Amino acid sequence: MPAPSQPPRPEYPRPSFVRQDWLNLNGTWEFARDPGDSGLERGLVGEPLPERITVPFCPESELSGIGDTDFQHAVWYRRTVRIPAEWAGRRTILHFGAVDHDATVWVNGTEVARHSGGFTPFSADLGEVARPGEEAVIVVRARDSARGPQARGKQSDRYANYSCLYTRTTGIWQTVWLEPVAATHLRRPRITPDLAGGCFHLELPLSGNRAGHRIRARLLDTHGTVAEASVEAHLDLAPRLVLPVPEDRRRPWSPEDPHLYEVELEVLDRSGTVVDRAVCTAGLRSVAIDGKRILINGKPVFQRLVLDQGWYPDGLMTAPDDASLVRDIELSIAAGFNGARLHQKVFEERFLHHADRLGYLVWGEFADWGASTGPVGEDNQQPTAGYVAQWAEALERDYSHPSIIGWCPLNETRQLLGDRATVLDEVTQALFRATKAADATRPVIDASGYAHRVRETDVYDSHCYEQDPEAFRELMAGLDKDQPMINPQDMEDWPEDTVWSLPYAGQPYFCSEFGGIWWNPEAAAEGRGYDRNVSWGYGQRPRDEEEFHERFAGLTGVLLDDPNMFGYCYTQLTDVFQEENGIYRFDRSLKLDVARVRAAQQRTAAYERGADS
Structure with missing residues (x-):
């Protein structure tokens, strides 16, 4: 935790786009609960508030106070x-x-910002409302409906946690901060690696009057300057330039060697004075599709992924400190995984920064589990245009992180495939096409598990929690004949002829959720039974830890043995409240022999044995 003189979470919150001057506003804020949402009418914009809260922790969390x-x-x-x-x-x-x-958001009584969406950043230019040397009274109202169409991920729609839904997060849950900028300043740049061409492509959007301004970029590695380039800022709304990397300075980013270059950016006015400066990081790597293979830097890298929900006992969706973000990645790697599906929330940027520098492969995901507009889930996060707007904000924020190797805007959408388009169909299409328009460099899966509604989806997958390795092998068979498992094939609640998805069309395929083995040693020793509100996982709980390891090795072995399977995602990294199917406990302590979990995954996958073919 930070020293007493520091605010909580004192680190710079946007590490891939850093300016020198900033002011962290985490710490003690006045606070008020407004159960009737009548605070505006009652004049709370202009009044002191009765309670105190520690930002950036949400009021539901212990760390908030x-x-x-x-x-x-x-x-x-x-x-x-x-x-x-x-x-x-x-x-x-x-x-x-x-x-x-x-x-x-109001500042000194003037409204300066409105934003809808609980997972993406927003900003307000204070302009003349509050100038340097003056006091700014910042007031924030956050509204949070637990039952409605908004995207909320795994946050419970009931009073208590249940099944795989967890304690809610309301209000501020990531860092609040101030930053000074020139009238003409850089917005978030887009850095696109071009490994084949040996360069980086930069898009550099600006704010303010561009007349007479120029942008200068410098690429650096540990040996010094690699390349320099500049561009006249007024010629384009988002000026572009290329930074070439000489062959002897090319060092591709990979899990084995997560090398990051530094990119220094400067905005100069017509007199040549630097008016804005920022430092970014960049990784030179490629992601490509070759038949059923996903290639990283031209090679088939088997993706041994784990499902990471990013929940903490004391901070809920907010990590208690920056070290906790690093620790989660290190715990995953120690267990033999080389990446994760970042599941059902948009993880804070510092997690991605650490994934970049540690060589950790991740799939970026939105928080919309079980979106549906039909009888399967009448009120389960009904998709709206807001999904598309908020997902576009996530794409803009995270585009330049080399650790992200794929996008997944939807998870487990549930609706029967019919002969008439539904809102879910339209939103799925919109999310997929928005993602492809925003990023042509990464594969996109239209929806992870269950309902695939986009014919040209880059990736096809299934979720399968069959616990018997041999039965699992039978379900996973058929990929070599273009007849892989398609949900809901393994789901007892649905007849075998249920159709949720368009047919498989030869895309790269993986089982993106499996395992989830229920294991709580204390509950097993005490003979406590299965209860989805108290303790649960998938399948029958193992008799002992030895049976856990046998089952884990058997299930992972099925997928490691398939030469057409490019990866898998095991559920999950840690227990989360009542869901006790993690490799680690909720508090990240050990509950089984992690070395054996690692050993079961480390043999060469059949997919990797064909690397030179």
């Missing part, structure tokens, strides 16, 4: 801060990493 897990239909925050006088001559930007779900 509130710890109220009841429904929070609306909450209010207030803090007074003096903007540093040394920022004079620059504009002040107020940044929010994430606020769940619908946020309105």
Whole structure:
């Protein structure tokens, strides 16, 4: 945890796009609960608030100092801060990493921002509302409906946790910070690696008047400058330039060698004065599809992924400290995984930064589990246009991270395939096409598990929690004949002729959820039974740890033996509340022999044996 003089989560929250000057606003804020959502009418914008909360932890969490897990239909925050006088001559930007779900922000009584979506960042230019050297009274209202069409991931729609739904997060749950910028300044750049061409392509959007301005870029490695280039800023809304990497300085980013270059960016005015400067990181790597193979840097790398839900006992969706983010990646690697599906939330940027530098492969995902518009789930996160808008914000934020090797905008959508398009069909198409338009460099899966509704989806998959390795092998057979398992083939609640998905069309295929072996040593020793609200996992609980390892090795072995399977994703990295099917406990402590879990995965996969063919 940070030293007493520091705010919680003191680290710079946007490590892939860093400016030198900033002010962390985490720490103690005034707070008020507003169960009737009447605070605006009651004048809370202009009034002190009665409670205190520790930001960036949500009021449901222990670390917030509130710890109220009841429904929070609306909450209010207030803090007074003096903007540093040394920022004079620059504009002040107020940044929010994430606020769940619908946020309105006032500064000195003036509304400066509105944002819908609990998983993506937004900012407010304070302009003349609060200038350097002056006090800014920041007030935030966050509204959060637990039952409705908004995307909420795995947050419970009941009072208590149940099944695979967990304690809710309301309000501010990522870092709040101030940053001074020039009137003409860089927005988030897009850095595209081109391994085949030996260069990086940069798109450099600017804010403000571009007349007479120029952008200068410099690429560096540990030996110094690799390349330099500049571009006139006024010729394009998002000026582009190329930074070539000489052959003797090319060092591809990979899990074995996660090399990152540094990119220094400067904006110069017509007099040649630097008015904005930022530092980014970049990895030179490629992702490609070759038949049923996904290639990383031209080679088939078997993706030994684990499902990571990013929940913490004391911080809920917010890691208690930066070290906890690093630890989760290190725990996964120690167990033999080389990456993760970042499941049902948009992880904070610092996690991706650590994945970049540690060589950890990840699939970026949105938080919309079980979206449906039909009788299967009438009120289970009904998809709306807001899904597309919020997902576009996530894509914009995370585009330049080399650790991300694929996108997954939907998870386990549930609706029968009919002869008339539904809202789910339209939103699935919109999310897929928006992702492809935003990023032509990574594969996109239209929906992980269950309902594949886009014919040209780059990747096809299934979720299968069959616990018997031989039965699992039978279900997974057929990929070599283009007849892989398609959900809901293994689901007892659905007849065999149920059709949710369009046919498989020869895409790269993987089992993107399997295993989930229920294992709680204490519950097993005490003979406690299966209860989805208290303790559960998939299948019959093993008699002992030895049976766990035999089952784990058997299930993973089925997929490692398939030369057409490019990877898998085991459920899951840690227990999460009542869901006790993690490799580690919820508090990240050991509950089984991790070395044996690692050993079961480390043999060469059949997919990798064909690397030179």
